Amino acid sequence: MSKITMIVPVYNGEKVINRCIDSILEQSFKSYSIIIVNDGSTDNTKRKLAKYSTNKRIKIINTKNQGVSAARNLALHYVSSEYVGFIDADDYIESNYLQDLFNGITTNKNIDLSVINFNKKNLEGSLLYQSNYTSGIMDAKRFIEYVLRFDGPGGYLWNKLFRRKIICDNFLHFDTELSIAEDLLFCIEYLKECTTVNIVDRCGYNYIVSQEGITGSGKKKEKKEKFLHNYRLALKKIRNILDKDYLGARLECEARIVQVDGTLLRSEHNKKNKVELRVEIRKYLNSFKKSDIISFKQKIVLICSVYISYI
Template sequence: MNIEIGIIVPVYNAQQSLHRCIDSILTQSYSIFKLILIDDGSKDNSLNICRQYQNSDERVKVYSQNNSGVSMARNKGIELCTSPYLCFTDSDDYLEPHYLQNFVEGISASPNVDMVFQGINRVFTNHTEKIVPKQGFYPRKRLLDGISDINQYSIFGYICTKMYRTEIIKRYHLRFNKNISISEDRIFALQYLEYCNSLSVINRSAYNYIIHNNGLTAHKRSYQEIKQAADINLQCAQHLLSLLQSQRFENDTRRMYIMSSFGYLTELFATPYSFKTQKAEISSYLQLYATWLPLYKPTNNYHKFIKRLLVTPYKVCTVVVILRLYWLLKRIKQKLKHK
């Protein structure tokens, strides 16, 4: 097939990894693409590196903007993209040679498909975890079941696993939420699915996603920020459920919300908010989501502790006191450790 794919890469202070990323794109086995590099106000040599590639390969286009964040950089890439399909790559990651070819095979099997999905290689310091989903094709009436199948591998939220139809994104003015820096990828995908008529899943993985021990992935976020992202995710999923029925997806949505909520409840106590605030938040949480708690089977020991605490018929004040004591002791231990 001769379908052009737009590859959007936000770039910010990425000079250490940028050559590897861009070289892995330019050497793809499927060569019909446009590479859109969005420099987001880098202070290092990233912009010059981007321009060098633009000067040597006509498929490369570079745009520079003041630092506005990764979501705004991706949105600018969408605005500039003229290819019928588009996908996203991060500048610190890199591709195997058949990444684009995998997507094209998904289109070849179903020419009118609106989203093509493939797996991911999670690259740790000492090993690589290759995650490959089960192959399948899902028409609109089974779209949410398809997402549930992907959710079994916990990789739906990664932006790099999907190829989108550009015309749908532009027609419905879909953009990344610039006010959220966590789970914005998943929110974008869920909003896109409202207008998606079919999904093709390819049982391959060719994207190398670098797991960092620092940087953005380890960035400390507030209770409010994590909760806002979880709530918007929930709203998007529930909107899809109002359009398409799937009991599996509904259960997945509730399970994943509880998993996300343990993240923001952790921050509610890890950061010393007032007893009154913590009590009000826990009370509201239990009123809204207590019946969803059994759907989440945590493997993390702290999440197991939170779940046991929340499903036990303690009074709200007791729950708050126990969590406050837990985090007080944890802070004391950390101080003693650093002395």
């Protein structure tokens, strides 16, 4: 039985899926298997995956389109390995990626999650940014706060390695109601069941940024608003599971909610919705003010948008 199972959901990824899967097959660490969920692709993804049909490491599941959360949940049913990782079909990994994550999570028996750094690249492969997290072993409660900080490692799945037992024992799954930040919610729920986290000072994941943005007018504006509303819903769900034992993490989550609400408020025209947003901003405003990674200028702009009716 393999030590690690990598889950790869894909939808209309004909141009990128082979690069992604081939990068897993080129790993220096050899005790792994791959589950690919073709989430109802309408392009040639299924044909591109056919080349792996005889590879004993790889299981391919073709299903109707239900979204990335449902695809990951489906794959989790088939996992029997001790550890689980996730890769997005658009991205690819360096040859030591699995070895670095495995070394990180097996440093001692109390480590329940390992994390590595990542490269952000454009479609041409040019490096745009490289993360540089504070490395070392960290208490899981403290790491939740770090994840929720704007300058933290985020709730990405693809730069982490998880223990299957924690996922199974706590019936953890991806929220199919969410299309944004479902990974962040999953990570927070997982971390609440953890003891410690190991942040490894290695960089092995290549995150590819599409040229398509979510700003602008027309459909892009609608896409941005949909993104923000979904992100807000995810943050509220996270806020609801953070009790008084997670005060620092709760502050960062509430600060994020206020920032999203402020952005939505500036483009909202419905009077009832404006009132709702202002009420929520006032509710969490103290957390927003206390956050040390939000600039003074951002705080002033947000406060003005709440208390000056014509802004």
